[in-house]
Amino acid sequence: MSxxxxxELGPRKxxxxxxxxxxxxxxxxxxxxxxxxxxxxxxxxxxxxxNEMAALEELGYLTHPHTSAGRAPxxxxxxxxxxxxxxxxxxxxxxRAIADFFRQTAHDMEEVLLGATRLLSTLTQYAGLAVPWxxxxxxxxxxxLIELGSHLMLLVVGEHGRVYKAYAARPEDLHPDAPRSxxxxxxxxxxxxxxxxxxxxAAMASEGGPGERALLALVGRAxxxxxxxxxxxxxxxxxAGNLAAELASWRxxxxxxxxxxxxxxxxxxxxxxxxxxxxxxxxxxxxxxxxTELWDAAVVAxxxxxxxxxxxxxxxxxxxxxxxxxxxxAVRAVARRLSDLAxxxxxxx
Amino acid sequence: MSxxxxxELGPRKxxxxxxxxxxxxxxxxxxxxxxxxxxxxxxxxxxxxxNEMAALEELGYLTHPHTSAGRAPxxxxxxxxxxxxxxxxxxxxxxRAIADFFRQTAHDMEEVLLGATRLLSTLTQYAGLAVPWxxxxxxxxxxxLIELGSHLMLLVVGEHGRVYKAYAARPEDLHPDAPRSxxxxxxxxxxxxxxxxxxxxAAMASEGGPGERALLALVGRAxxxxxxxxxxxxxxxxxAGNLAAELASWRxxxxxxxxxxxxxxxxxxxxxxxxxxxxxxxxxxxxxxxxTELWDAAVVAxxxxxxxxxxxxxxxxxxxxxxxxxxxxAVRAVARRLSDLAxxxxxxx
DNA sequence: TCTAGCACTCTGGGCCATCGAGTGCTAGAA
DNA sequence: TTCTAGCACTCGATGGCCCAGAGTGCTAGA
Numbered sequence: 090m091s092x093x094x095x096x097e098l099g100p101r102k103x104x105x106x107x108x109x110x111x112x113x114x115x116x117x118x119x120x121x122x123x124x125x126x127x128x129x130x131x132x133x134x135x136x137x138x139x140n141e142m143a144a145l146e147e148l149g150y151l152t153h154p155h156t157s158a159g160r161a162p163x164x165x166x167x168x169x170x171x172x173x174x175x176x177x178x179x180x181x182x183x184x185r186a187i188a189d190f191f192r193q194t195a196h197d198m199e200e201v202l203l204g205a206t207r208l209l210s211t212l213t214q215y216a217g218l219a220v221p222w223x224x225x226x227x228x229x230x231x232x233x234l235i236e237l238g239s240h241l242m243l244l245v246v247g248e249h250g251r252v253y254k255a256y257a258a259r260p261e262d263l264h265p266d267a268p269r270s271x272x273x274x275x276x277x278x279x280x281x282x283x284x285x286x287x288x289x290x291a292a293m294a295s296e297g298g299p300g301e302r303a304l305l306a307l308v309g310r311a312x313x314x315x316x317x318x319x320x321x322x323x324x325x326x327x328x329a330g331n332l333a334a335e336l337a338s339w340r341x342x343x344x345x346x347x348x349x350x351x352x353x354x355x356x357x358x359x360x361x362x363x364x365x366x367x368x369x370x371x372x373x374x375x376x377x378x379x380x381t382e383l384w385d386a387a388v389v390a391x392x393x394x395x396x397x398x399x400x401x402x403x404x405x406x407x408x409x410x411x412x413x414x415x416x417x418x419a420v421r422a423v424a425r426r427l428s429d430l431a432x433x434x435x436x437x438x
Numbered sequence: 439m440s441x442x443x444x445x446e447l448g449p450r451k452x453x454x455x456x457x458x459x460x461x462x463x464x465x466x467x468x469x470x471x472x473x474x475x476x477x478x479x480x481x482x483x484x485x486x487x488x489n490e491m492a493a494l495e496e497l498g499y500l501t502h503p504h505t506s507a508g509r510a511p512x513x514x515x516x517x518x519x520x521x522x523x524x525x526x527x528x529x530x531x532x533x534r535a536i537a538d539f540f541r542q543t544a545h546d547m548e549e550v551l552l553g554a555t556r557l558l559s560t561l562t563q564y565a566g567l568a569v570p571w572x573x574x575x576x577x578x579x580x581x582x583l584i585e586l587g588s589h590l591m592l593l594v595v596g597e598h599g600r601v602y603k604a605y606a607a608r609p610e611d612l613h614p615d616a617p618r619s620x621x622x623x624x625x626x627x628x629x630x631x632x633x634x635x636x637x638x639x640a641a642m643a644s645e646g647g648p649g650e651r652a653l654l655a656l657v658g659r660a661x662x663x664x665x666x667x668x669x670x671x672x673x674x675x676x677x678a679g680n681l682a683a684e685l686a687s688w689r690x691x692x693x694x695x696x697x698x699x700x701x702x703x704x705x706x707x708x709x710x711x712x713x714x715x716x717x718x719x720x721x722x723x724x725x726x727x728x729x730t731e732l733w734d735a736a737v738v739a740x741x742x743x744x745x746x747x748x749x750x751x752x753x754x755x756x757x758x759x760x761x762x763x764x765x766x767x768a769v770r771a772v773a774r775r776l777s778d779l780a781x782x783x784x785x786x787x
Numbered sequence: 788t789c790t791a792g793c794a795c796t797c798t799g800g801g802c803c804a805t806c807g808a809g810t811g812c813t814a815g816a817a
Numbered sequence: 818t819t820c821t822a823g824c825a826c827t828c829g830a831t832g833g834c835c836c837a838g839a840g841t842g843c844t845a846g847a
Contacts, residue, residue, distance in 0.1 A: 156826085156828055156829095158829075242595075244595065348679030
């Protein structure tokens, strides 16, 4: 059994594949054997390269738009390329952009995340994405009931400064002191998770005095509502316009479907969720995506963590014809800095 | 001086202009005199229409891509068309979509707004926009200091349930009771605007005991910070993908620049800010926009109010070749419902 | 003032020849 | 065995050409 059949390419085939991918990404034109010989210093003639390219095509890594055209990578070719890619280094300007961003950043993780997607979209010229995992089991630091005219607002502050709100109509027969006394009782919820808090409030309602009973029951329901909404995930996006830019090669319809898929969130969400279990980077390319909307796109994502706990994923979407090296390097760097920040904040809090 | 020179078109010219616009919007093809005669029942021949069209071109309402092509509206032509357009009626499905949305809506205005842009984008197939005006003069309902590990968080609740956060490092020598006692003092800020609150906190700092002094000064600074950030405006967008869809006629570059301009916010912001002073609808078309990015786009926007106070603007962006009647009707209807909701909430609170 | 008729103009599409990039193959060199 | 030089071949892209058709502008007459 030859090494090729076992899926291991010889070093020269690798070099050729790499040259084709990089040249194709650069120019967008199918790459001919001549170009590869000029570009790479392999010390072999174009005829040899041609043979190698034919072999790579046979193996499914390259295609041929038509007989007399050069080769372009298939999704599988990109995959192979990505898998062999050694970690890259950031350009100085990029390094500085990242450092600047994390130097002047706020404490609010959600805000930082949005900024980080923007950072990624300018670093890579693709669209930046982020998904913070939902925090259904966030712990309550404070909970209180606030009167706003004819409504009551339940305000809950979670462990990391996250704020949750829920509204309810103010009961008709509310005693003026009731919100205050209920709020005092709510201090008992500190340290509980949202779900535990909801249960506890319900329990307190069945024990409490008649005046508080109604209010506490209401708080219990509101907390359940908060917990439900805290479970919802959503994707932060920046630089969607870049997708229309870089992708002059795409048809308008493709761009539309991609933008729609991103806005609909679900596809991207499940993708980034997968990324979060990955150790490091996760790259998915074209046909590897389950849904057709993303068949012309590639997603590079990485989890960010506080210590060992995965908090979410951050990454980019772009065309399959992507500068993977730059994209991967940038995503990796940003994810790492984000993890550092989250760990630092988490450890302190 | 003829009526035409005074800028008033005869009724037949109006009818022709209208027919050309609507046919062009429908098909995207330049419209010939024959088509207009078939389509409209004006009872005149195509030759007469040709004369009218030539006159309309002379007046700058129509153009001619080339000699043997039909006419397409200019920006000025669209403007004229929009100005003469009688208010339209919603289709039953649209009416229902709007009613459904406002029936099941939450109390949180920001959340409702985002939903409303989504609603508009599905109603019109263009991109939905909204800008809530900043609330630098929001009044403080509650302000408190919360300990989060090594940080302190200042949490401020505004009049309409808006929540503001600011973080500060926890002073080294903080007395365990200090945050609590400071929080108690902060109840004195209720009813003040954010700026007044900042001043007041600073004043309290200079009067208070040595333990509280530092904390209150910190609160004053944090409130200033909150106020600054509350002044920032930003645009909510939904359905950006629609822009790539409807606009198959556009070049990719145009779409990109438009999407970028939207994401950059500033252009759109100033546009919607103008809309907010308008009584009712404001429509800006193509070259009427100051910045070139929007020269192929039209924006339909309307303010929404609580009582007499303008709270922000909501609207859509699409191509100049837009179904203005549908767009205007939808924006008007949604803005009205939004005003009703805001008024209702505002009156209660 | 409107209409019928007609000559004129211009674009878009189909067709064709040409060009050239790039291939695949074969035969010979290393 | 592996590589290379050479060469015939393929096929899309490009540009010229022509024609049909849509739509105009104008003129003369109702």
